[in-house]
Amino acid sequence: MLGLVLASGQAGTISTPATTTEPAAAIRIGNGPEPESLDPQKATSVSAGNVLRDLYEGLTGVSPSGELIPAAAESWTWSADGRELRLQLREGLRWSNGDPLLAEHYVAGLQHLLDPATNSGYASLFAAIEHGAEIIAGRRPSGDLGVLADNARSLRIRLDRPLASLPDLLAHPAASPLHPADRLAKPGKARIGNGAYRLVERTPQSRVVLARNPLYWNAAATTIERVEFIPTEDLNSELKRYRAGEFDITSTVPAAQAKWIREQLGGELHVATYLGSYFYGYNLTQPPFKAQPKLRLALSMAVDRELIVDKVLHGLATPALSLVPPGISNYSVQLPAWAALPRAQQLAEARRLYAEAGYSMEHPLEVEIRYNTSDDNKRLAVVIAAMWKQTLGVRVKLVNEEWKVFLQHRRSRVVTQAFRNTWIGDVDDALGFVELFGTRHPRNDSGYAEPAYDQLLKAAAEQADPQRRRAALEAAERRLLEDAPILPIYFYASKHLVKPYVEGWQDNLLDWHYTKDLRLHAH
Structure with a gap:
C-alpha cells in the first residue's frame, strides 16, 4: 500500500x-x-x-x-x-x-x-x-x-x-x-x-x-x-495486538472485556475521570425528529442509563442525564425535570409523550441509529434499540459507517436520524460543552436552532462576573434538556492499557x- x-x-x-x-x-x-x-x-x-x-x-x-x-x-x-x-x-x-x-x-x-x-x-x-x-x-x-x-x-x-x-x-x-x-x-x-x-x-x-x-x-x-499512531476501530483486535506486544499503549479498552482485563492486566489498566460526554443526537432538520420535542423526550426517558453503565460498559463510565460532565469548575450538574420521577413513572410518561407525538404499538416509529465502526458503539446501539422497542414499540435499523463517512453524513444532516455523538472538553469550562448547540456552531450536527438558547449563550460569553456567567450557562443547559435535541447516555472515563x-x-x-x-x- x-x-x-x-x-x-x-x-x-x-x-x-x-x-x-x-x-x-x-x-x-x-x-x-x-x-x-x-x-x-x-x-x-x-x-x-x-x-x-x-x-x-x-x-x-x-x-x-x-x-x-x-x-x-x-x-x-x-x-x-x-x-x-x-x-x-x-x-x-x-x-x-x-x-x-x-x-x-x-x-x-x-x-x-x-x-x-x-x-x-x-x-x-x-x-x-x-x-x-x-x-x-x-x-x-x-x-x-x-x-x-x-x-x-x-x-x-x-x-x-x-x-x-x-x-x-x-x-x-x-x-x-x-x-x-x-x-x-x-x-x-x-x-x-x-x-x-x-x-x-x-x-x-x-x-x-x-x-x-x-x-x-x-x-x-x-x-x-x-512514534507510530495506528488506527484501531476494532477494540477487541486492539486488545489482542496489545497482548501480543504490537502496541505499547491502547486507545481504550473494550467494555465487554473489562472484568478479564482487571483480573489479568490490572496493573496495566489506567481508568480516570475524564471531561467527556457520550450522547445520541437527533437530526432536527428532517423527519421524524423535526418539531417533535415530545418524541425526543419519550425516547430519552425510555433509556435505562444505569443498566447500560452496569451491564454494557461494566462500570467504566457514569450514567448521564445531562450534557456537561460533573467536575467542571464553577458549575453544577443540571438535570431534566423528569429525572426526579420513579423509574416506573418515567416509563409511563415516555409512553404518554410517544402517543402524543402520534405513535403507538400499532403505528410505531421507524428510525435509524447511525454510528461509527466500533464494537462498543454497536453493542450500545443494540441495547438502546431493544429498550425503545420494549417500552414504546419502536422499530430500529442500525447503520454502521466508517469514521470519515459517518462524520460527513452527521454534519450534512441529510440522511441522519438518530446518531452517535460525543464531546470531549478542551478546558475546564462548561461553555465548551453548552455552546455546541448554538445555532451557528459548526459542530451543531443536530441543527438545533433556538433564539432563547442563543441569547443565554451570548449572555454567558459577555459576562465577566463568574456567578452570573454560571447562571446563564446553567439556564442554557436546562433549556437544552427541555427541548431534547440530544439523548445523553454516559460520561466518559479515560481507559488505557x-x-x-x-x-x-x-x-x-x-x-x-x-x-x-x-x-x-x-x-
Whole structure:
C-alpha cells in the first residue's frame, strides 16, 4: 500500500515508504478512528488531537499530570484589567524545517483559526479575542483580530471581554502557529510543524509515523525516537495486538472485556475521570425528529442509563442525564425535570409523550441509529434499540459507517436520524460543552436552532462576573434538556492499557499525553 512519506518541511508526495532500521526507542500507540485531518486548525477528533500534540506546540502546554505549563512561550502576564495577555517566546525557536519560529506565526495561526473560511470547530472558543466574534461571523477580516506581534519574540492578545481560561486554550492544537508557506496550503497538504516530532509517513487506515524533531527547543530531553499512531476501530483486535506486544499503549479498552482485563492486566489498566460526554443526537432538520420535542423526550426517558453503565460498559463510565460532565469548575450538574420521577413513572410518561407525538404499538416509529465502526458503539446501539422497542414499540435499523463517512453524513444532516455523538472538553469550562448547540456552531450536527438558547449563550460569553456567567450557562443547559435535541447516555472515563516499561504516563482530566514526556525501559 502506498503511503504519504514526508521530509521535514516538504510538501507530501505519494511514494513507497523507505525501508529503515527500527530505532530502539520506538513506541506504538493505538489511536482509535483514522484522524480526519492533521490540520491543527481544522481537526476536531480525539485521534487527530493525539497526533497533533506531538507535531505542534502551542504557546502554553500541559504537564503529564494536567497542569498548565510554559511551552513555546516561556512566560506570560495579564494586564491589570484582565483584557490583554502578553507572552514572551523562548529564544531560538525553530520550525521542523529549520526556519526561525516568530511571534507573528502564532498571530497567523489564530487569524487562520477564526477565519470563517477555515470553518474550524474550535473558533468559538477564542471568540473573546478582540473582534473575534465579528470575524467568525464574517463581518470583519481576520487581519483585524486583536493579536499583535511586537517583535520576533513578543506578542499581545487583546480581549473584548475577560477570558481567564485563555492561557489554557493556547495549549490546544487549534492555537498552533502557521508557517508562512502554509498560509495558502491546499487541503490535505502536509504542513510544517514546530513540535517535538515531525511527520515522516501517513498511510491511511494503516499508520501515522513521526520521528523525533532534532530542532525542537527541548529535543535533548525527548528520548523516544519514533512514534507510530495506528488506527484501531476494532477494540477487541486492539486488545489482542496489545497482548501480543504490537502496541505499547491502547486507545481504550473494550467494555465487554473489562472484568478479564482487571483480573489479568490490572496493573496495566489506567481508568480516570475524564471531561467527556457520550450522547445520541437527533437530526432536527428532517423527519421524524423535526418539531417533535415530545418524541425526543419519550425516547430519552425510555433509556435505562444505569443498566447500560452496569451491564454494557461494566462500570467504566457514569450514567448521564445531562450534557456537561460533573467536575467542571464553577458549575453544577443540571438535570431534566423528569429525572426526579420513579423509574416506573418515567416509563409511563415516555409512553404518554410517544402517543402524543402520534405513535403507538400499532403505528410505531421507524428510525435509524447511525454510528461509527466500533464494537462498543454497536453493542450500545443494540441495547438502546431493544429498550425503545420494549417500552414504546419502536422499530430500529442500525447503520454502521466508517469514521470519515459517518462524520460527513452527521454534519450534512441529510440522511441522519438518530446518531452517535460525543464531546470531549478542551478546558475546564462548561461553555465548551453548552455552546455546541448554538445555532451557528459548526459542530451543531443536530441543527438545533433556538433564539432563547442563543441569547443565554451570548449572555454567558459577555459576562465577566463568574456567578452570573454560571447562571446563564446553567439556564442554557436546562433549556437544552427541555427541548431534547440530544439523548445523553454516559460520561466518559479515560481507559488505557499501558505497558509496564512505558515510564512517565500520568492520568489527567483532559487525557492529554505528549510522547516527549514518556520514556521506554529496555524490554
